[in-house]
Amino acid sequence: MLPAPRPFPFDKFPPRSAPSSLLAAALSLWLSACAPQQQMEAPAPAPQLAGTPQVPAEEEMTKRPFPIDTFYTLLVAEVAGNREQYDVALANYYHQAERTQDAGVAARATRIARFLNARRAALRSAKLWAELEPDEAEAQLAATAELTLAGDLETALLHATKALKLGGDAPLQSLAATAVSNRELTEQVMPEFQRLAQQYPDNGEVVLAYAMMLRATEQYPEALSLVRRVQEQHPDLLDAPLLETHLLVDQDRRGEAIQLLEKLVAIYPRESRLRLQYARLLIREDLTLAQQQFAELVKQNPEDGNLILSLGLIRYETDSLDEARPLFERLLKLGQHKSAAHFYLAGIAERENDVAGAVAHYRQVEPGNDYVEAITRGTELLADAGQFVDNREWFAELRQRHPQQAEHFYLMEAELLRKNEEHRLALELIDRAREKDSESGRLVYTQALLNEQMGNTVAFERGMRQLLERDPDNATILNALGYKLIEDESRREEALRLISKALELRPDDPAIIDSMGWIQYRLGNHSEAEKYLRQALEKLPDHEIAAHLGEVLWVQGHREQAMEVWQDGLKKNPQSKIIPAAMKRLQINESLEQHASDS
Known part of the structure; x- marks a missing residue:
């Protein structure tokens, strides 16, 4: 049926x-x-x-x-x-x-x-x-509205003027709201708004629209005067006090705006626009009171996803997780802001050390504002838990879903493996990626670095040389290869040439300046090395640079300075393994030298 x-x-x-x-x-x-012709009854x-x-x-x-x-x-x-x-x-x-x-x-x-x-x-x-x-007000109003949406404000104003003459109430505030989004357009149509406000001084809609234009051009006192006049003429037109609060905030008079809104909310407790503006202003002043206002707004508008999300975010930020969770769950039931709801439910699960729950929600976040962050946090959770198989499945799904971003996801997965010291798995992954995209410079570079970390210097240099063939003036590649060659005493002059060229291309790069300082140290030019390394550390307080500068100072006999540099570097990066290794190595060398002299 x-x-x-x-x-x-x-x-x-x-x-x-x-x-x-x-x-x-x-x-x-x-x-x-x-109808049948023979029918005799009345039609x-x-x-x-x-x-x-x-x-x-x-x-x-x-x-x-x-x-x-x-x-x-x-x-x-x-x-x-x-x-x-x-x-x-x-x-x-x-x-x-x-x-x-x-x-x-x-x-x-x-x-x-x-x-x-x-x-x-x-x-x-x-x-x-x-x-x-042309003499029908509704027709002129319809044309005004559609032309405003189309962005043809000058023609819309012509129809709005006709509507006003015919006794209609043209939507000039909507027109003004569109105009103020563009400074040039605002200045273009401002005279017409001013003319209409002068022609219809008792029309609240017209005068408020002009006040909006004045606000857009930062003529706050004039706009405020008009708004207050409208309030006297039309005390029930709530657009006027609402605009007044914006003007007060514009003039750094937030306290007055909050006081006005507090009174208005008490008079009009069901007027959501007033309460919402009140709640927004309170966020910076009194988060607890702001939360109460948003709670009341949600109570009055139980299916408004924007209000539910706002209240949920406040409760999330104030660590009221048990109160935030049902709000995000309600969004899922309503089918509103689903990605944001999953993202923050994942955050709640993460704070509660529920890795499985967090990952399940992160994986349901769709492309948008939180998408990359959801992938990053979710995959890091899995990596930290050693769940590399689950990560592999997730990244494979992402590459299938976004084939144009496949390279990015390969690199992202490889970096997670590298950070967790799974260098072999990372290298195998990049090897597979290169089978599908052999020309990717980023994949070649990552593959070379992974080979270097696994001790395969031949493969590292081969990859770097391959990249330099394509781009001989790439300072990053020149520096990376030159820095690696410093370790080979027989190739230090070659290293110096590569690093010098890199520094010529990028003279302010602290990583390259550090490399120049280190090659000078290895060549025995200690004072020159100190100069470069101090310059590098000033630009970038990195623990590796601190390790290098400390070593140069130590071997020159400036041991107190060296210790200060190392200690400062460890404060900035307590997890550093490079600084302790340098300190230990130099103390061992000193002990050996002392032993040799005693003998």
Whole structure:
């Protein structure tokens, strides 16, 4: 059994005139023409189309007859609307509006298009309607709204002015809100807003729109004066005090804004806009009170995902995890802000050391603001737990899902393995990646570094030479290869040439300056080495540079200075293995030298 058809939802935009009342009359004639001729009973009245007043057929047909194909097309549109085939209804009305140039049909097309959020069709039909009925305020308002959405503010203002003259209440605040997003556009239309405010000084909508423009151009005192005048004239127009609070904040008068909002919220406890502004301002002043306001907003608007998320975030940041969790779970049930909800539920699980729960939520975060962070944190959790198989599956899924980012995910997985000292697994992964993308410079570079960390200096140099063939002036590669060659006493002159070229290309790079200091030390130029290493450490307080400078100072006999440099380096990086290794090695060497001299 088929469900009963719902009426077309034209009541969302109630009509002010018939879609050419001719349509109802013509439909009556068309239906009666199809009735059996032998029927002697009085004919039944014609079906009333949604939003179409009955008009005597003879009167309307005298005004303007329509071709039968037009009537048929509009009839199909109405039937389609009743069957919820709104795209068909819109297409027919839109086509007939342009074909017939009938104001009623254009009005109907506009309302349907706006209901369906079909912006291009709504714009064209609204402009047509306004042209066909220049003295109809609703037509001018519809054109104003659609032109504003399209960004044609100058033309929108023309229609808004016509609407005001006809007694309509043009949506000038919406127009102003669009204008202030662009400084050049603001200055362009400002004179027209000023003229309208002077012409209609008692129209709160018009004056507030001008005040918004003044605020956008930082004319705060003038804007505040206008807003307060509107409040005196229209005490129930809450847009005015709301704008006042923004102006007070603009002038660093947050305390006054909060006091005003506190009074307004007490007077209008159900007015969400006021309470929301109050809650937002309180976030920086009193987080506990802000939380109370958001809790009340959620209570009043239990299905508003934005408010639920805001309250959840406050509770999350204040470590009220047991109160935050059900809010994020409610978002999942509502199907709103699902990625954010999963992200913060993962964070809650992570804080509770529930690795499996955290990863499960992180994996459900979709591409967007938190996506990369979710992948990073989730895979780090798995790596720290030694669950490399699970990580492998996740990264494989990511590479399949985002093939253009496959290289990035290979590198990300390899770095996690490297950080956990799984160098062999990392190298195997990059080897597999290079089989699929042999030309990737980043993969070649990572592969070379991994080979170096595993002691395969031949493979390391081969990779670096390969990269230099492609880009001989790559300072990073020149420095990396040169620094590695320092270890081979027979190749230090070659190392010096490579590092010198790198430093010439990037003279302010602390890593390259450190390399130059280290090669000078290895060549026996201690004072020159100290100069470079001090310069590098000043630019970048890195523990490896500190280890190098300390060693140079130590061998020159400046042992107190060396100890100070090392200790400072360990304060900045307590996990450093390089500094303790250097200290131990130098003390051992000193002991050996002392032993040799005693002998």
